[in-house]
Amino acid sequence: MNRVLIFDVNETLLDIESLTPVFEEAYADPTAMREWFAQLVLYSMTLTVSKQYVDFFTLGRAVAQMLADIRGVDITEAHLDRLASAMSQMPAHPDVEDGLQSLRAQGFRLVTLTNSPTNPHRPSPLDNAGLGGYFERQFSVDPCRAFKPDPGVYLQVCRELEVQPDECVMVAAHVWDTIGAQAAGMRGALITRPGNAVLQASETVLPHVTATDLQDLARQLGDA
Structure with missing residues (x-):
C-alpha cells in the first residue's frame, strides 16, 4: 500500500x-x-x-x-x-489544513518536495503558512541541482526516507509533476486546482487518482 x-x-x-x-x-x-x-x-x-x-x-x-x-x-x-x-508568504488553500489532518489521521506519512530552495536558518513558505508541522520532512530539489520532473529529484526523497518508489504517491496540482513521479515508479494524485486538468495523452500519463482538493483526496484514499 x-x-x-x-x-x-x-x-x-x-x-x-x-x-x-x-x-x-x-x-x-x-x-x-x-x-x-x-x-x-x-x-x-x-x-x-x-x-x-x-x-x-x-x-x-x-x-x-x-x-x-x-x-x-x-x-x-x-x-x-x-x-x-x-x-515566501503565500497562504494555504482553504481545504489544505483539514485535508492534511484527515490524511495524517489515516496513517499516511506526509512530506513535501518543492522546486524552491530551502534555508535552514529561515522559516519555509510552508512554515509561514502555518503548515510546516504537518510534514515529517520538507524536501527541495536544490541538492540535486535539477528541477522537477527530473526523475532524480523524486528518487532522492525515496533514498532519504528509505522507501521504494512504489510506496509513494506524488500529490500535485500540475500534471507534469505527476507524470514525472510516475516515470520514477511512484503513483500520481492530481489535484485539479483552477486552471489545471488531466492530460488525456495516453494511459501511461494519466494520474492514478484525480481529486478536486485535499479533502476529496483524503476521502478517496480512505475508501481505497
Whole structure:
C-alpha cells in the first residue's frame, strides 16, 4: 500500500494567486502572473534538460525581468523584492489544513518536495503558512541541482526516507509533476486546482487518482 504522500507546494498547497497584486502593480496587468509562472516552469525544465541550474527564486526574478523586457515595462528592484517576499508568504488553500489532518489521521506519512530552495536558518513558505508541522520532512530539489520532473529529484526523497518508489504517491496540482513521479515508479494524485486538468495523452500519463482538493483526496484514499 502507498503510505508516503509527497506533496508539491506551490499551487498544490499554497495559493499562488496571492502573487497577482505584485504583477498588477509592476506590469499593470493581473494576467501577467500566470504568464510568469508558466515561463518559470518552462525555463526550470529547460535548464534541467540542458544540465544547468540556478535556484528557483533566482530564476523567478530573472523570468520576471525577462517578461518585463518582452512587454516593454520597467520594473524596479523594489518590485522584484516584493515578488520574493510574496513568494515566501503565500497562504494555504482553504481545504489544505483539514485535508492534511484527515490524511495524517489515516496513517499516511506526509512530506513535501518543492522546486524552491530551502534555508535552514529561515522559516519555509510552508512554515509561514502555518503548515510546516504537518510534514515529517520538507524536501527541495536544490541538492540535486535539477528541477522537477527530473526523475532524480523524486528518487532522492525515496533514498532519504528509505522507501521504494512504489510506496509513494506524488500529490500535485500540475500534471507534469505527476507524470514525472510516475516515470520514477511512484503513483500520481492530481489535484485539479483552477486552471489545471488531466492530460488525456495516453494511459501511461494519466494520474492514478484525480481529486478536486485535499479533502476529496483524503476521502478517496480512505475508501481505497
